[in-house]
Amino acid sequence: MKISGSQAVLESLLQENVEVIFGYPGGAIMPVYDALYDYTNDGRIKHVLVRHEQGAGHAAEGYGRMTGNPGVCLVTSGPGATNLVTAIADAMMDSVPMVCISGQVHSGVIGTDAFQEADVIGITAPVTKWNYQITKASEIPEVMAKAFHIARTGRPGPVLIDITKDAQFEMMDFSYPEDISLQSYQPTTEPHQRQIEIAARYLNNAERPLILVGQGVQIAKAQKELQAFLEKGDFPAAFTLHGLSALHSGHPLHVGFLGMHGNYAPNMLSNKADAVLAIGMRFDDRVTGRLSDYLNDATVIHIDIDPAELNKNVPADVPIVADAKIALQSLTKAIRKNTHTNWIREFKKLYEVEKKQVIDGVTHPKTGEITMAEAVTLLSELTKGEAVVVSDVGQHQMVTARYYRFSRPNSWISSGGMGTMGFGLPAAMGAKFARPDQEVISISGDGGIQMNIQEFTTLAQEQLPVKVIILNNGFLGMVRQWQQLFFEKRYSMVNIQSPDFVTVAKGCGLEADRVVARIDLKKALQKMLDHNGPYVLEIKVEQEENVFPMIPTGSSVDEVRLA
Amino acid sequence: MKQRYTITAIAENKPGVLYRIADLLLRRKINIESLTVSEIEHKGMSRFTIVVDAERDLVEKIGKQLYRIIEMTKVIESTDDELVPREIALIKVTAKTKEKREEIEQLVRLSKGRIIHIDKNYLVAEITGDEKEIDKLDELLQPFGIKEIVRSGRIAVFK
Ligand SMILES: Cc1ncc(C[n+]2csc(CCOP(=O)(O)OP(=O)(O)O)c2C)c(N)n1
Numbered sequence: 001m002k003i004s005g006s007q008a009v010l011e012s013l014l015q016e017n018v019e020v021i022f023g024y025p026g027g028a029i030m031p032v033y034d035a036l037y038d039y040t041n042d043g044r045i046k047h048v049l050v051r052h053e054q055g056a057g058h059a060a061e062g063y064g065r066m067t068g069n070p071g072v073c074l075v076t077s078g079p080g081a082t083n084l085v086t087a088i089a090d091a092m093m094d095s096v097p098m099v100c101i102s103g104q105v106h107s108g109v110i111g112t113d114a115f116q117e118a119d120v121i122g123i124t125a126p127v128t129k130w131n132y133q134i135t136k137a138s139e140i141p142e143v144m145a146k147a148f149h150i151a152r153t154g155r156p157g158p159v160l161i162d163i164t165k166d167a168q169f170e171m172m173d174f175s176y177p178e179d180i181s182l183q184s185y186q187p188t189t190e191p192h193q194r195q196i197e198i199a200a201r202y203l204n205n206a207e208r209p210l211i212l213v214g215q216g217v218q219i220a221k222a223q224k225e226l227q228a229f230l231e232k233g234d235f236p237a238a239f240t241l242h243g244l245s246a247l248h249s250g251h252p253l254h255v256g257f258l259g260m261h262g263n264y265a266p267n268m269l270s271n272k273a274d275a276v277l278a279i280g281m282r283f284d285d286r287v288t289g290r291l292s293d294y295l296n297d298a299t300v301i302h303i304d305i306d307p308a309e310l311n312k313n314v315p316a317d318v319p320i321v322a323d324a325k326i327a328l329q330s331l332t333k334a335i336r337k338n339t340h341t342n343w344i345r346e347f348k349k350l351y352e353v354e355k356k357q358v359i360d361g362v363t364h365p366k367t368g369e370i371t372m373a374e375a376v377t378l379l380s381e382l383t384k385g386e387a388v389v390v391s392d393v394g395q396h397q398m399v400t401a402r403y404y405r406f407s408r409p410n411s412w413i414s415s416g417g418m419g420t421m422g423f424g425l426p427a428a429m430g431a432k433f434a435r436p437d438q439e440v441i442s443i444s445g446d447g448g449i450q451m452n453i454q455e456f457t458t459l460a461q462e463q464l465p466v467k468v469i470i471l472n473n474g475f476l477g478m479v480r481q482w483q484q485l486f487f488e489k490r491y492s493m494v495n496i497q498s499p500d501f502v503t504v505a506k507g508c509g510l511e512a513d514r515v516v517a518r519i520d521l522k523k524a525l526q527k528m529l530d531h532n533g534p535y536v537l538e539i540k541v542e543q544e545e546n547v548f549p550m551i552p553t554g555s556s557v558d559e560v561r562l563a
Numbered sequence: 564m565k566q567r568y569t570i571t572a573i574a575e576n577k578p579g580v581l582y583r584i585a586d587l588l589l590r591r592k593i594n595i596e597s598l599t600v601s602e603i604e605h606k607g608m609s610r611f612t613i614v615v616d617a618e619r620d621l622v623e624k625i626g627k628q629l630y631r632i633i634e635m636t637k638v639i640e641s642t643d644d645e646l647v648p649r650e651i652a653l654i655k656v657t658a659k660t661k662e663k664r665e666e667i668e669q670l671v672r673l674s675k676g677r678i679i680h681i682d683k684n685y686l687v688a689e690i691t692g693d694e695k696e697i698d699k700l701d702e703l704l705q706p707f708g709i710k711e712i713v714r715s716g717r718i719a720v721f722k
Binding site: 122130132133150182183184185306308310311 | 574582583586590623624627628630631633634636
């Protein structure tokens with residue numbers, strides 16, 4: 001039986017077990033939307049109409065991050081596709097699986113500057129793991145299968161399929177490839193056993209071992225393996241922004257958050273370690289500080305599924321190309337049971353220093369305005385660290401990373417590599433579709449929320465019970481902090497006016513509330529959590545709170561400042 | 564220290580590969596000295612021969628990043644002493660008199676080139692060789708007045 005290219009696109013999505021897609025219609029994708037009419041009516045596919053294609057992209061990212069299966073976006077040509085580009089680049093940087101489908105003008109007019117034509121393949125080539133333009137309906141099943149395979153395997157990433165309008169109309173015979181094997185693309189997942197043995201020897205002999213945990217551990221769903229490994233070797237573990245929820249924040253071997261606004265102990269002690277094992281992390285400059293003074297005394301073992309990451313920034317004495325889960329299993333077998341009591345005590349000691357000088361003051365202030373740290377700490381207590389937390393970008397992001405105590409694996413989503421403002425709200429939406437059974441809370445600043453605030457209406461239309469917290473400090477806070485510390489307090493263009501968020505939220509059809517005074521904070525948060533449906537809570541916070549510790553750009557990690 | 568490297572990249576012959584290779588080099592601000600592409604002995608596969616002048620460390624990193632291109636199957640970075648390189652050049656040189664013509668023909672012949680087109684005002688010489696041999700003929704013909712010279716860029720096989 002012949003079906004249209006458009007139907008073939010949707011049949012392919014069914015074959016890939018796609019339940020929900022995020023999109024926005026337009027001329028060049030109308031045939032697919034027309035076909036979608038039947039698939040949504042009988043419930044085979046759920047389509048979420050976002051209010052801006054960037055929102056579709058971040059929602060797909062939230063979904064992809066939660067499930068490991070690609071989030072799917074459907075957009076029209078030209079502006080529809082270009083609006084998606086920021087989210088695609090964000091997914092690329094953070095290795096998020098995503099499949100984007102864009103409509104394209106009729107193949108006969110490509111290259112003529114036709115209405116709403118954009119060179120989407122050219123524009124997205126640098127920010128996709130793979131992309132492809134389909135001009136014949138018969139190509140659809142194979143290309144779709146390939147797209148999903150590439151997006152979710154190896155180092156995951158975004159893939160874009162651009163389909164001309166004529167290919168959407170064309171009739172074809174549909175049959176979906178059973179499994180896909182690409183001659184050239186064969187990610188290595190099994191570690192080299194010899195390398196594992198060398199790594200184990202270094203770890204066994206180390207007096208001051210340190211494990212650096214990145215997002216790769218969660219992508220590989222290796223949280224259990226990580227914990228078993230750490231406990232057998234009695235290794236302290238420090239976490240990148242994305243790695244944070246790979247181990248319960250309260251675990252005695254969790255020694256904190258790495259990098260620019262991370263914890264004092266792991267930053268100070270990185271350079272004292274004699275053996276460092278980095279897993280599924282890419283030594284981003286926000287983590288390493290000044291490279292020339294980083295890990296100079298340590299033997300570095302680096303595990304990553306992407307060979308191009310090894311030796312990219314930090315030379316590895318033992319490079320291991322592998323899936324983190326398989327590598328951790330092998331390594332756990334290879335190491336001996338051990339203890340590092342004194343070394344771990346050093347982390348505890350420095351934690352106490354940070355607690356006294358930084359943490360206590362901001363998490364439990366007695367006077368003044370509500371602080372971000374206090375709001376996040378309270379939220380963490382009220383939710384027992386069990387919520388899925390999605391942040392935007394800015395001070396509130398670093399504060400959330402620092403003070404929310406994650407108790408569930410893969411429960412923290414943030415834009416790390418790109419640092420995209422406007423990410424939080426739509427990504428939380430996507431996460432909620434992926435985990436309807438879990439509490440999903442988005443935390444944004446007053447600046448970032450305004451970058452994709454239109455998605456309030458999407459939440460309302462879907463009655464999607466995401467809880468949105470806006471930490472309003474009246475400033476583009478993170479930029480203001482830098483201006484305060486490094487630009488002589490010249491506050492250039494960081495004083496941002498906001499709409500009345502409660503009125504806006506209500507105008508969009510959401511329940512909303514605002515809290516200003518400390519004594520009302522707990523009640524307001526509880527009311528938000530108890531509410532059965534989407535909810536916006538604006539919390540007015542101290543205007544000029546700073547996030548410390550901080551490693552100034554260009555400094556070494558052990559030059560971390562406490563104030 | 565910068566040095567000349569030849570990156571040989573073998574990839575499936577699919578649209579977009581060249582774009583991604585060029586983009587990767589662009590991001591690292593590496594100037595491409597020459598780039599040639601053609602099909603190879605395996606059907607459906609293309610061989611890219613890319614000559615760059617860059618630091619060893621950077622070339623190695625690029626080599627690994629090229630594998631991120633889905634269609635890529637093999638990348639090898641080599642220095643000149645590991646290769647048998649070849650290039651072709653077409654040189655159009657002014658030749659208005661019989662004496663000049665003879666002189667040019669002789670130079671070309673001695674350089675292991677040949678004349679492939681004759682006009683009353685000019686000759687076209689073809690030469691294949693390594694870069695040095697081509698430079699040499701170019702130099703020898705300069706005094707006659709070169710109207711056009713076009714070089715193919717390097718192709719190479721491994722020693
Ligand atoms: C799209 C985008 N534009 C600009 C920036 C630069 N930037 C980083 S943090 C920040 C301030 C964020 O302010 P706000 O959302 O109010 O959060 P706060 O830092 O106050 O918590 C800015 C402008 C960015 N990260 N993303």
